[in-house]
Amino acid sequence: MALRGAIVVDTEKCKGCSVCVVNCPTQTIALAREVNSKGYNYAYMESPESCTGCTNCATVCPDTCITVYRIKV
Amino acid sequence: MDVKDIIKPENRVYAKTPVLTSTTMHYCPGCSHGTVHKLIAEVIEEMGIQEQTIGISPVGCAVFAYNYIDIDWQQAAHGRAPALATATKRLHPEKYVFTYQGDGDLASIGTAEIMHACNRGENIVVIFINNAIYGMTGGQMAPTTLIGMKTATSPYGRDPKLHGQPLKITNLIAQLEGTCYVTRQSVHNAASARKTKRAIRKAFENSALGKGTSFVEVVSTCNSGWKLSPVKANEWMVENMFPEYPMGDLKDR
Ligand SMILES: Cc1ncc(C[n+]2csc(CCOP(=O)(O)OP(=O)(O)O)c2C)c(N)n1
Ligand code: SF4
Ligand code: SF4
Ligand code: SF4
Ligand SMILES: [Mg+2]
Numbered sequence: 001m002a003l004r005g006a007i008v009v010d011t012e013k014c015k016g017c018s019v020c021v022v023n024c025p026t027q028t029i030a031l032a033r034e035v036n037s038k039g040y041n042y043a044y045m046e047s048p049e050s051c052t053g054c055t056n057c058a059t060v061c062p063d064t065c066i067t068v069y070r071i072k073v
Numbered sequence: 074m075d076v077k078d079i080i081k082p083e084n085r086v087y088a089k090t091p092v093l094t095s096t097t098m099h100y101c102p103g104c105s106h107g108t109v110h111k112l113i114a115e116v117i118e119e120m121g122i123q124e125q126t127i128g129i130s131p132v133g134c135a136v137f138a139y140n141y142i143d144i145d146w147q148q149a150a151h152g153r154a155p156a157l158a159t160a161t162k163r164l165h166p167e168k169y170v171f172t173y174q175g176d177g178d179l180a181s182i183g184t185a186e187i188m189h190a191c192n193r194g195e196n197i198v199v200i201f202i203n204n205a206i207y208g209m210t211g212g213q214m215a216p217t218t219l220i221g222m223k224t225a226t227s228p229y230g231r232d233p234k235l236h237g238q239p240l241k242i243t244n245l246i247a248q249l250e251g252t253c254y255v256t257r258q259s260v261h262n263a264a265s266a267r268k269t270k271r272a273i274r275k276a277f278e279n280s281a282l283g284k285g286t287s288f289v290e291v292v293s294t295c296n297s298g299w300k301l302s303p304v305k306a307n308e309w310m311v312e313n314m315f316p317e318y319p320m321g322d323l324k325d326r
Contacts, residue, residue, distance in 0.1 A: 004074055018103070021304075059266050068085070068087035069079045069086065070086045071084050
């Protein structure tokens with residue numbers, strides 16, 4: 001049995017600080033080339049297949065922009 | 074398996090607590106203040122005390138904390154949050170009362186208030202954000218600024234002959250009879266943020282038990298004041314702040 005996860009980032013709220021990126025143990029997250037309306041490169045799942053739903057990124061996000069989902073497969 | 078099969082309400086394992094408002098925080102990207110606000114809000118939700126909690130916001134970047142955590146608040150004059158918390162808790166002994174203070178607020182202008190509130194053992198919680206700088210006013214030296222650290226008012230680095238040694242106020246607080254729980258934590262990674270959350274919860278539980286003052290220092294970053302990126306600021310904090318302000322409980326009784 002394995003865990004599969006996924007995150008949803010509130011891209012308008014994200015400030016592109018990268019704290020989630022360096023705290024993801026599976027290198028799932030990167031900052032987008034595109035920016036939001038405030039000019040921040042927002043976080044997104046660059047490698048969605050590697051997310052385990054561990055919630056580390058959401059826990060450290062200072063702006064609480066990440067929602068995490070997880071299933072057992 | 075497609076991502077859209079995972080993103081379903083029944084699979085949700087982490088979402089913003091409703092105790093946190095949806096207002097976008099004014100803090101700089103990556104600022105520790107936001108993470109600590111979130112942890113406090115999560116503890117309030119988990120303990121079911123949203124209606125019974127009163128926060129006292131400081132002067133400093135966190136002055137607007139009342140916009141983000143959906144509870145009752147008062148806003149104190151610079152450094153005076155512990156005095157306001159004393160009055161609030163004595164008038165409403167059934168409430169959970171906490172102060173939220175920076176190092177300029179708590180360890181400089183408000184030294185008298187924090188010392189005496191802790192010495193009296195007021196049944197309050199103190200959350201102390203030590204980022205070793207005056208963030209709000211543009212990065213001036215604080216009592217907690219490290220030796221050699223460059224700030225707007227110590228452009229050649231803090232010199233102990235000129236400016237004194239970094240003030241380890243949490244160590245002094247731990248000596249006071251009135252405090253029951255004194256701990257130093259951080260929020261730079263997920264494991265430490267979870268530990269900080271447990272410390273905040275314990276502090277709130279202590280105040281309901283009438284055990285005295287609980288004091289939670291969070292060694293934090295001010296990446297704007299330190300002139301580093303958020304990620305580099307966290308690394309700098311681990312390397313330079315932790316040796317001076319080591320993690321862990323100073324007192325637990
Ligand atoms: C009586 C008074 N003196 C000085 C100030 C100016 N002032 C505003 S915030 C601040 C220091 C804030 O530093 P800190 O408490 O460390 O908070 P941070 O912004 O770093 O979180 C000072 C000196 C003030 N507002 N009121
Ligand atoms: S939930 Fe865990 S694995 Fe998934 S993106 Fe966040 S930190 Fe990475
Ligand atoms: S930690 Fe939050 S604000 Fe920072 S980049 Fe990640 S999602 Fe955006
Ligand atoms: S100035 Fe410093 S303490 Fe204030 S919001 Fe910016 S990073 Fe945070
Ligand atoms: Mg400060």
